[in-house]
Amino acid sequence: MLLVPCPHCGPRNAADLRYLGETTVRPDPSSADPDAWRSYLYLRDNPAGWLTETWYCRSGCRRYFTLERHTVTNEFRQSPLPFAKGERS
Amino acid sequence: MTTMRMLTTGIRRRSAVSGSARYSAAGLIKRGITGESWPRAWRDHELKSSYDVVIIGAGVHGLAAAYYLAANHGITNVAVLDKGYVGGGGSGRNTAIVRSNYLTPEGVAFYDRSLTLYNTMAGDLNINVMFSERGHLTLAHTDSALRTMRWRAEVNKLQGIDSNVIGPDEIKALTPSLDTSANTRYPILGALYHPPGGTIRHDAVNWGYARAANALGVQIHQNTEVTDIVVVGGERESGRGGGGRVTGVRTTRGDIATPIVLNATAGWASLIAAMAGVRLPITTHPLQAAVTEPVKVFLPTVVVSGSLHVYVSQTDRGELVFGASVDPFATYDMRGSLDFTEELAGHVLELMPGISKMRLLRQWAGLCDMTPDYSPVMGFTPVEGFLSDVGWGTYGFKAGPVSGEQMAECIATGRTPKLIAPFALERFTAGQLVGEKGAAAVGH
Numbered sequence: 001m002l003l004v005p006c007p008h009c010g011p012r013n014a015a016d017l018r019y020l021g022e023t024t025v026r027p028d029p030s031s032a033d034p035d036a037w038r039s040y041l042y043l044r045d046n047p048a049g050w051l052t053e054t055w056y057c058r059s060g061c062r063r064y065f066t067l068e069r070h071t072v073t074n075e076f077r078q079s080p081l082p083f084a085k086g087e088r089s
Numbered sequence: 090m091t092t093m094r095m096l097t098t099g100i101r102r103r104s105a106v107s108g109s110a111r112y113s114a115a116g117l118i119k120r121g122i123t124g125e126s127w128p129r130a131w132r133d134h135e136l137k138s139s140y141d142v143v144i145i146g147a148g149v150h151g152l153a154a155a156y157y158l159a160a161n162h163g164i165t166n167v168a169v170l171d172k173g174y175v176g177g178g179g180s181g182r183n184t185a186i187v188r189s190n191y192l193t194p195e196g197v198a199f200y201d202r203s204l205t206l207y208n209t210m211a212g213d214l215n216i217n218v219m220f221s222e223r224g225h226l227t228l229a230h231t232d233s234a235l236r237t238m239r240w241r242a243e244v245n246k247l248q249g250i251d252s253n254v255i256g257p258d259e260i261k262a263l264t265p266s267l268d269t270s271a272n273t274r275y276p277i278l279g280a281l282y283h284p285p286g287g288t289i290r291h292d293a294v295n296w297g298y299a300r301a302a303n304a305l306g307v308q309i310h311q312n313t314e315v316t317d318i319v320v321v322g323g324e325r326e327s328g329r330g331g332g333g334r335v336t337g338v339r340t341t342r343g344d345i346a347t348p349i350v351l352n353a354t355a356g357w358a359s360l361i362a363a364m365a366g367v368r369l370p371i372t373t374h375p376l377q378a379a380v381t382e383p384v385k386v387f388l389p390t391v392v393v394s395g396s397l398h399v400y401v402s403q404t405d406r407g408e409l410v411f412g413a414s415v416d417p418f419a420t421y422d423m424r425g426s427l428d429f430t431e432e433l434a435g436h437v438l439e440l441m442p443g444i445s446k447m448r449l450l451r452q453w454a455g456l457c458d459m460t461p462d463y464s465p466v467m468g469f470t471p472v473e474g475f476l477s478d479v480g481w482g483t484y485g486f487k488a489g490p491v492s493g494e495q496m497a498e499c500i501a502t503g504r505t506p507k508l509i510a511p512f513a514l515e516r517f518t519a520g521q522l523v524g525e526k527g528a529a530a531v532g533h
Contacts, residue, residue: 001426002418015428019418021372035518042370042461042517046359048421071373072421 005067005076009060020054022046023066048072052079106215106304130296131303136310139346140168142500143338144353145315145361147171148180149291149486150478151353152298153493154500155307156214161494162501165306168347169299170340172314176295179355182455183486184378184412186391186402188225188286190245190252192237195511196464196525197248199491202508204285206490214297218289219405223390225286226260228267228440230275230396238281245283252283264390266441273439275396286391288402291486298493314341318350318364320472329366335474349500351476356421356456358479365475369466370517371458374415375422376483377429379452381444383407397436408450411437415457415483423454457483462522467492467512468505476500477514 002014022044027036045051051071056064066079106112110128120127142158144151147169158164171177187207189200210218229235238254245252257269260280269277299309316339323333337346352361362369388403398414411433416426430452438445459482460466466480478496481488495509505513511523 001428013428014418021419034520038518038520039368043368044359044370044372045363045368046372046419048357048360051419053419071419074420074422 002074004055006055006057006060007065008063009057012057012060016057016059018056018058020056020064023052023054050077106301110304112215112217130300131309134308134310136313136340136342136345137168137308138344139337140308141166141347142168142349142351143345143347144169144351145171145338146178146353146355147175147295147299147309147311148178148353148355149176149295149298149489150180150355150481150492150496151351152295152302152309153489154351154353154478154496155309155493156298156302156305157494157497158500159302159305159307162497164497164501167302167307168345169302169307169309170313170315170338171309171311172341174311175299175309176292179455179457179481179485180295180489181292182378182453183291184400184402184410185288185291185486186225186286186400186412187220187289187487188283188391189250190225190227190241190281190283190286192241192244192525193523194244194248195523197245197250199508199512200488201248201250202494203488203491206494207289210294210297210490214301216293216297216300218293218297220287220289221405222285222287223402224263225283225391226264226393227281227283228260228277228392228394228396229279229281230277230394232278234396235279238279241281250283251285252281254279255282264388264392266387266443267392268440268442275394275439277440288391288404294486294489310342312341315339315361315364316341318361318475319344320365320475323366323472325366327366329472331366331471333366333472335365335472347474349474349476351478351496351500353478353496355458355479355481355485358458358477362470362475362477362479365470365472367470367472367475367477367514369458369477369479369514370460371466371480372419373421374417374419374457374459375454376412376415376457377425377433377452377454378410378412379430379433380404380411380450381409381447382450384409384447392440394436394440397439399433399436399440401437401440409444409447415459416454421456423456425452425454457481457485459483461517463525464523465492465512466514467496467509468499468514470514 003011068077068079189204191197261269319337320329320333323330391402393400460480495506498506
């Protein structure tokens, strides 16, 4: 079991959340070429180490947030941007 | 017919393992009487400073590629490197199920070739791989699942694969321990029945390829971790990435010069590719499996349920082997979880209430490199001399022989064989994904 520290609800079982994977930067739609779009859609760093990732607290506060997790030890640490872009007040 | 095929393949392959090292009934009797031990299946070698081809990963894919390079193309100056031991990754952690009833024509053609190679493997490699062609049932619990089964059956039949949809009565007749009544939470409405599917002993497959490849001159280096791939002339500042060319690898046992590196790893594919400056469309998830205590044989087929996220088969020793879908988040951690055990037990008992008193013996996990379309990434990459045979998700073992054969052809001829062309890395930039989620994943 993985305990995910939700910034609102505190530690919760990963099964209560939805995992959205590696946090990626969306290219600018007005200037991105198909290559950049598809890299954004599909290519991932998939590191064995610290990874910035997005979770959705589906059975709690229902907010998206960003955390850093070590993919070998599964430790969490706070990301500088705890909530997804555009949602932070 | 079978004897003829054994004879001809025996002649074709007789150079692979010969003399007293050959496994045979006569040898078994002789050694039983004299107490003489068998020779080592493969030898250890000193690491040379250069090879024609370096293959990273001594699992079924890497070893099969090495074997077919030597057997089909005469390229024997080959090293297979592994940071652990032969078959210690996904090749020894899977649930040993083989089948070819996929959804896309590309997938069906590919996996069917693999089944053909598995069929003649015992003769080709001179090792008992214990292939049990026991039939494979994919259960449907919903109308939409049944529709997918019919779709798959028609795609399969069109390509000459033995595959058809059967109803609950026929399922009950084939596998009486399944609860086919309408009174369950997820009633069994039908199943896709695939008689050529079955199980095979995965360790014997790994050892067979290692032994046969080594007999042909391929060197297998265990406990040899690749720490870097040397690329020159790439478009990035580091000299890696597109446009570059591989000149060698660095390992924990010394540097090796080589023009060709094949990435045949699972779990660490992204990390190896990153050494050459190649980004892959892969995230790594663990998949857990479990095995029960042994009981008398009662389960004659392989049973899979996509809706219940479980697949079950019984080994020759009588243990039930269970597998599930991948864990829902990416990690390189292979610890088991209680969530998995609870969910598994609940779902298996939904299918077979009669086994509620059985105890689990152990559980384990293996790493799966998941791609967005549930198809692998095979062939050339933007870096010259760096090839990949990765992204095998949860279905890599059953594709081992054909992947090895096709990758060997790819390396030897410098061209992408037709069978693996749909699985090239470029499909992601070209937008030509090969969607196999409906037939490759258990959790769909």
